[in-house]
Every structure is written in C-alpha cells, then in structure tokens.
Amino acid sequence: MLKLGKLADYATALMTAMASAPSQVHTAQGLADRTHVSAPTAAKLLKLLTKGGLVESLRGAHGGYRLSRSPERITVAEIIGAVEGPIAVTECSEDHSGCSMESSCATKTNWRLINRAIFEALQAVTLAQMAAPAPVRRQESPIHFHPAASLAGR
Amino acid sequence: MLKLGKLADYATALMTAMASAPSQVHTAQGLADRTHVSAPTAAKLLKLLTKGGLVESLRGAHGGYRLSRSPERITVAEIIGAVEGPIAVTECSEDHSGCSMESSCATKTNWRLINRAIFEALQAVTLAQMAAPAPVRRQESPIHFHPAASLAGR
DNA sequence: CCAATCAGGACCTCTTTAGTCTTGATTGAC
C-alpha cells in the first residue's frame, strides 16, 4: 500500500498548525492540543523536525517552536524526510544497494525513476498549500503528470 | 520513508521474469529460481497476482502461470495494488476515513491529491518498461512532472 | 531560586510483514 507512517502524517499536522501563525512561538503542548496528537509524540516529532532544520526551538520559560522558514518554502517532502528518513520506495532505490541480482536488476534503474517521480510529487507541495483552507477546485487532477510521453516512447 | 513492502518488489521481479517470455507458461518453482525469491513466497505472490487478474494459472501437470495480458498493458500500480492492496499514502487518502479532526483536515484533500499524483506515477510505468534491459537514456528525469504550475498558482 | 520548556534517550508494546508449512484439489501422462 505504499505506506507512509502515521508519524509523518502527524508531523504535517503539527507543521500545518504552526503555519497558521508562522513567526509565532508555539509550545509543544499547545500544538499537541490543537492537532490531537498526544503530547509525548508531538514533542518527539518536534525534536525531529528541529533536527531536520524545519523548525527552530527556543528553550526555557516561554520557549517553544517556530517555523524556520516561511510555509511557502517548506515542502511536504522535507517534512516526511525529517521524520522518516530519506524517501525511498524500495531497497535498491538508494545508491548503495547490495542487491546482487544480475539480470533482473536492470529493473533497478526503473525503480529509481519511479522513486524520483514520487519524490518530485511530494516536493511540489508546500506547507502553505497544505495549510490552505480550500484546495484547488479544478475538476481535473491539479497535480498533473505526464510521464507517458517520455517513458513510453521507445 | 514511504515504504513499499518487499513483497511488492518481489512481485515485480516475478512479473518481470514472466515478461521476458510472455505467453509462455512458467512454474512457480522456475520463477522462484530465476528471481531468487524463495519458493513458498513466490507461490504466495503468484496466487495474489492471480487473484488480481494479472496472471492466469493453469493447474495440473505442466501447469503454471502466464501473464494474462501483454506486458505493455500491465502497470506497476496494478502489481503493487494486487500484492499490497489499494495504494494509499495516508489513512485518510481513502474515501471513508473516520478521521474527525475538524480544522486540520482541510489537509485531507491535499493528501488525496498527493496520493493521486503518486498513483499516476506508478501507473505510468508498464511491466514492459520494467523488463526492458536498458532504461531511457536521457539526462533529465524521464518521468517528468510539473505539478507546480497548477498547484502553485493560487 | 523556581517554574516552564526543550533535549536526548531508554524503553515497552503492539501491529504488520515476511516467510513457512500443511492439506486438498486439479490435470496431464502413462
């Protein structure tokens, strides 16, 4: 099912909540309340997001978290990357890959392409877009896509 | 990491092996040997693929499996779907979704869009392409993608 | 000094996945 962990989902919820008042400082507790993510989990995620450079932390009393950039410049791909590590659909989508199947691993390159396409899809969506109340309203798929043209023609 | 299970990976390997000689009957054992997937696992996957309508089974002596369509008309999305169920990145990417977060679930629609984009990426790649020895050789991403144009403009 | 808050782990539990095995049904060949 191409599963994305719940943590990544929660993380975007937290980020979205912060995006509603960027440049303001939010406590972990407050964000947990607003997003209905349990407090310890929210704290954990915020630490990961901090490590990923997406938010910055302010310690001490009246401390909290704040977006490190404007929501327009934070992508969903980054959020997922910060929480769940690099985006890779299969084992051998990454570089190393000790997968030593001779013949069938011409496939490898193709997986890499697919992987990349997915990554681009995630990178194309910003936090600002996620936070927007009303999504694009067009009937046809707004995230549009035309890989067939280039892949099929051979 | 947007994980795709190993089974899906194995399944494409099996399908790719069959694609190298479509319209020919392959035994589960033979495919297992060629793909280095353990025999019981291969058998299990082939059953799933059969149920998904991607291959057809021939029972009895000299039985085996055969692609039910030409490799050009089988997509990676279908293979994954057959093995791991419907492709859905988050819980609420699917229709039902008892996720009852009022405010933050304007996000839901956006997830759905992302999900759809990923699905299209997978659907755009056929088994024939996976089986092809040499992948597209162009330097720029062959699976090309321009969602920004439509999503960003608002 | 005290209270609020983040930092960084250690830790546990539960679900999911991967993989194996068993039993039964079907079919072709001899």
Place this chain on the structure above:
DNA sequence: GTCAATCAAGACTAAAGAGGTCCTGATTGG
C-alpha cells in the same frame, strides 16, 4: 486408473518496525 506434478487456500510462527510513553538533564525568564 493411477500417479506425479502443480496450483489453491489458509493457518501459523517469528522477526521487525512503528508507535507511544517516560525519565533525567539542560536552559531560560521571572
């Protein structure tokens, strides 16, 4: 008709990973 090869179906186990909690320490404002 019998036998051997092969798929069908599902129960079962084991390992991995994810989700989630908690504790202890460091930092800062009042």
